[in-house]
Amino acid sequence: MERVVNLSSRVRRSIDSYISTRRLLVIIIVILGLLLYIGPSIFRHIRISIKPLSNEAVATCLEEMLVPYQDELQDFDALLLHRIREESDKPFIPYVGNGKLAVGATSDYRLHIKGGRSLSVPVDFYPVVDFFLDGAKEKEVSVVQFTTGLIHRHQCIQLPRLPSCISVHQQLYAHRVRPSVLVQQVTITNPSDEMVRLGVKQIGGERWKQGKTSVERLNSATADSHYHLSTGRVRIDDLSDVLVVIGSSRVSSAVTLAPHDTQTLIILHVVEYMPYITEDAELQKQQQQMEKAVRAEINALLAVVPQTLHEEHVKAWKYLWQTGFSVSYSKAPKALNGDKINATMYYVLSNSRSPLHESLVPTEEKKKLDAFLVNPDRCYNGHHTL
Numbered sequence: 001m002e003r004v005v006n007l008s009s010r011v012r013r014s015i016d017s018y019i020s021t022r023r024l025l026v027i028i029i030v031i032l033g034l035l036l037y038i039g040p041s042i043f044r045h046i047r048i049s050i051k052p053l054s055n056e057a058v059a060t061c062l063e064e065m066l067v068p069y070q071d072e073l074q075d076f077d078a079l080l081l082h083r084i085r086e087e088s089d090k091p092f093i094p095y096v097g098n099g100k101l102a103v104g105a106t107s108d109y110r111l112h113i114k115g116g117r118s119l120s121v122p123v124d125f126y127p128v129v130d131f132f133l134d135g136a137k138e139k140e141v142s143v144v145q146f147t148t149g150l151i152h153r154h155q156c157i158q159l160p161r162l163p164s165c166i167s168v169h170q171q172l173y174a175h176r177v178r179p180s181v182l183v184q185q186v187t188i189t190n191p192s193d194e195m196v197r198l199g200v201k202q203i204g205g206e207r208w209k210q211g212k213t214s215v216e217r218l219n220s221a222t223a224d225s226h227y228h229l230s231t232g233r234v235r236i237d238d239l240s241d242v243l244v245v246i247g248s249s250r251v252s253s254a255v256t257l258a259p260h261d262t263q264t265l266i267i268l269h270v271v272e273y274m275p276y277i278t279e280d281a282e283l284q285k286q287q288q289q290m291e292k293a294v295r296a297e298i299n300a301l302l303a304v305v306p307q308t309l310h311e312e313h314v315k316a317w318k319y320l321w322q323t324g325f326s327v328s329y330s331k332a333p334k335a336l337n338g339d340k341i342n343a344t345m346y347y348v349l350s351n352s353r354s355p356l357h358e359s360l361v362p363t364e365e366k367k368k369l370d371a372f373l374v375n376p377d378r379c380y381n382g383h384h385t386l
Contacts, residue, residue, distance in 0.1 A: 132198065177359050210232045
């Protein structure tokens, strides 16, 4: 009988021990589950709270903004350039053009117009608007997308005494379908819990000694109905000048963002130029006609949805870029790799008009031009090229 009692006691203790072990195991699993669920946010908060206020936050911001371009950069379909040059940067410049106008980063995005076969004539007009925060640390990179004809300027601004960064994403392009139009689309994001006020720098025609700028009002009831109209004379070469008329969106001197706010700005420029006429009466008539054309184009642009402008341009540019070839990468010194080939093609296209895609070219003229391109049996003619 005593043996039976001892056996039953041992069995009971084993069962209690097993149940306690299971209970402990369940408790551990629940705790681990909670840590997996809420742990990352806690650790992220701790990491941010102890993060030093240095360029590390700005660098992290830029790294996150550049993630979508990694495949294009690897395939040489895009070009990455820092505002302050680094050793890894290629010897190229951020540049957009459509054969009629262009801007490049080498001279604060100064406007260039046609002179001979390329967009080589500088105008003392600076269309690109910049954003800044006094006393703040910042970094900026530009990504040139060869396949879409876009420059993406990414700017991260470190907020004083805070780990957050203001992100400024600018898309800049010389419109392919509307060759007189330069577009700058700006998206500014404030992820912090504080209100932020960014300064705005718009040079425009301030440095244009041969030009005059006035503020005019369009026949519109919107708040954006005021614009700048700049007119001036530009020397093409030793023998000829052109008259240039530029209409530009007017931007306020500052942008205020509420906490966790995002704002988008569309800054438009319309550029027209013609050979300069020396006779005063004819010159005045010419100037009036050009200013009228600029006003009409600005009015037309205000009626177009920004997304439509973007899609028109990208579709036309992709059509121009659709033919190509691939070469294997070579590490040999001074080798001709895909980055140089694509950059060269991009700069050539940026300096060339595309009348087949331009909206103001008559349909009959486009048909004639299209017929010249259809020569399937004459790929190679004359001397051998291979």
